[in-house]
Amino acid sequence: MDLSNPAFERFAVTFQPGDIIFCEHEPGDSFYLIQAGRVQISRIMADIEKTIDILQPGEIFGEMAILEEAPRSANAIALDPMKALEFNRANFEILMRGNPQIALKLLKLFTKRIYDQRRRFMILTLDDVQAKVADVFLMLAEGEGTNNQESNERTFRTSVEDVAHWAGISPEKSREVLSHFASQRRIEIYQDRVVVRNINDLIRFVNSRRRQ
Amino acid sequence: MPKPMTYKANSVIYFQGDVSDRIYILKSGRVSLTSNDIETGQEIHDYIQTGEFFGVKSALGRYPREESAAVLSDAHVIMFTVPEFEQVVSANTRIIMKMLKVFSNQLRKMHAKVQDLLASDSQNDPEEGLFRIGEYYLRKKQYSKALYAFQRYLTYYPSGKFHVKANSHALTAENYAQQYGVGKGPGVPGLTTGDAPQSTTQSKPEEGRSLSDVAKRFYDAVSLFSRQEYTDSLKAFKQIAASGGDEEYTVKSLFEIGRCLHALKQYGPCIKHFTGMIQKYPKMPSLPDALYYVGQSYLEQGDATRASGFFNKIISMPGIDDGLKRKVNKAMKAVEET
Numbered sequence: 001m002d003l004s005n006p007a008f009e010r011f012a013v014t015f016q017p018g019d020i021i022f023c024e025h026e027p028g029d030s031f032y033l034i035q036a037g038r039v040q041i042s043r044i045m046a047d048i049e050k051t052i053d054i055l056q057p058g059e060i061f062g063e064m065a066i067l068e069e070a071p072r073s074a075n076a077i078a079l080d081p082m083k084a085l086e087f088n089r090a091n092f093e094i095l096m097r098g099n100p101q102i103a104l105k106l107l108k109l110f111t112k113r114i115y116d117q118r119r120r121f122m123i124l125t126l127d128d129v130q131a132k133v134a135d136v137f138l139m140l141a142e143g144e145g146t147n148n149q150e151s152n153e154r155t156f157r158t159s160v161e162d163v164a165h166w167a168g169i170s171p172e173k174s175r176e177v178l179s180h181f182a183s184q185r186r187i188e189i190y191q192d193r194v195v196v197r198n199i200n201d202l203i204r205f206v207n208s209r210r211r212q
Numbered sequence: 213m214p215k216p217m218t219y220k221a222n223s224v225i226y227f228q229g230d231v232s233d234r235i236y237i238l239k240s241g242r243v244s245l246t247s248n249d250i251e252t253g254q255e256i257h258d259y260i261q262t263g264e265f266f267g268v269k270s271a272l273g274r275y276p277r278e279e280s281a282a283v284l285s286d287a288h289v290i291m292f293t294v295p296e297f298e299q300v301v302s303a304n305t306r307i308i309m310k311m312l313k314v315f316s317n318q319l320r321k322m323h324a325k326v327q328d329l330l331a332s333d334s335q336n337d338p339e340e341g342l343f344r345i346g347e348y349y350l351r352k353k354q355y356s357k358a359l360y361a362f363q364r365y366l367t368y369y370p371s372g373k374f375h376v377k378a379n380s381h382a383l384t385a386e387n388y389a390q391q392y393g394v395g396k397g398p399g400v401p402g403l404t405t406g407d408a409p410q411s412t413t414q415s416k417p418e419e420g421r422s423l424s425d426v427a428k429r430f431y432d433a434v435s436l437f438s439r440q441e442y443t444d445s446l447k448a449f450k451q452i453a454a455s456g457g458d459e460e461y462t463v464k465s466l467f468e469i470g471r472c473l474h475a476l477k478q479y480g481p482c483i484k485h486f487t488g489m490i491q492k493y494p495k496m497p498s499l500p501d502a503l504y505y506v507g508q509s510y511l512e513q514g515d516a517t518r519a520s521g522f523f524n525k526i527i528s529m530p531g532i533d534d535g536l537k538r539k540v541n542k543a544m545k546a547v548e549e550t
Contacts, residue, residue, distance in 0.1 A: 020360040025341035027368060044348050067320045070327075071338040075345070077357075096309060100302040107308055110315040111273035117322040118278075121250060124329040142275075168330050172427070179431050182438030183471075184535075189435035 015078035031062035037082030045161035131209035241287025247279035355389035446472035479509035
């Protein structure tokens, strides 16, 4: 893609390593296309800052800003000396018009976000809190694709707080439900991961609660 | 190569739930997309217009089709793979822009629905959230990040409920950054610690509060149990029960001690433990489960009479859950077989 176009220079912003580009909960009005340097996406949960993703040049972040009044859902912090193009609702069409590759990238991001939101909606509309938690694992499993099907066991690099976040419940409630599942031997809880012993068992469990 | 395809009336191009990387454009005929409303489950029908793409979202996002595409009258379509689709639309940004608009509208609607649900759970208060991020970084002595968060807070909520604190913390962050540098400097007074209640409003006492120390120890012990490390788990539960601080966790731990003993096949001590516990806490919520373990332990010791006495007692209790009922019925069958 041709971003060396001097016409884009007026959208360019730079950050030093460690600079916050935006932080969670802040109202968002712009989104970024990385030109140089990496960006760390993190969230603070239970007094621990957890890295969710590390983005490379060419990637877009903050795209939810295209929606009005949407607070940022995570922190974005520069890892290297970083340069990005900054856009907002008003001017992004200008960029997209001349750059179908970026427009396509944004289109793909949107398809993914729509799916993520739909999936989250389905979790949140479950009445039963245990079903919510179980469904979070199904969502995570779906996100990993279907490439290791020889076993029903699944390992997730996730925490009590992560699960609470996705299920829309308090960390305490999340821990309570997870330990209940652990006592039923449905899952095993470790410091850095949760092992679901039989993902199909959770699928059945969620389906039985969803129909009611 | 994009492939021209012909579909007869009443055939189906793809079904809801299919996973596929194919994208279609309708050349002639009538195609209807049938999906279910995510809230009401009601069927929704959308008719594809000639020249319109369909199947785009699920193919690009690599997730199952959310709708079925049914042919109403003989139809000609062209089928693209994702790379072929990308090539075609790249030559025509107008199409992408149109789709971006449609998708961003859908995203906006879906996002609003999710936020509605979260708001009713009172999980997210962006004002407090932003302030807490500043506090987090200040506690971790990452002064420039703390300063950023507090300044943002003051920009958006100049007279918000934390504005006085945000002001003073912002000053501290600035001073400490110059005086001590990242990662250095004394603790900052007046900071909410990571363990203290995070919420200041009384309407939501449950939310955001970190776990107490005893709760953490309890759940660590539960996870030991889930990993079948019963000896360690037993030790941990015994320590919690012995410290006797929080009655809720004392009772919970006492119950778990019994389960550990059972798992360790120490049936005599298990019976003794639960019997003692039931006498002390006759109204404990896990009473039926405790009786089950006692029954099981008698069964393991070969005392079928006593075992079935306990199992019968559980069955006669009101409101026991189905899982336990099944387990007890299974155990009673085992009694009959001895």
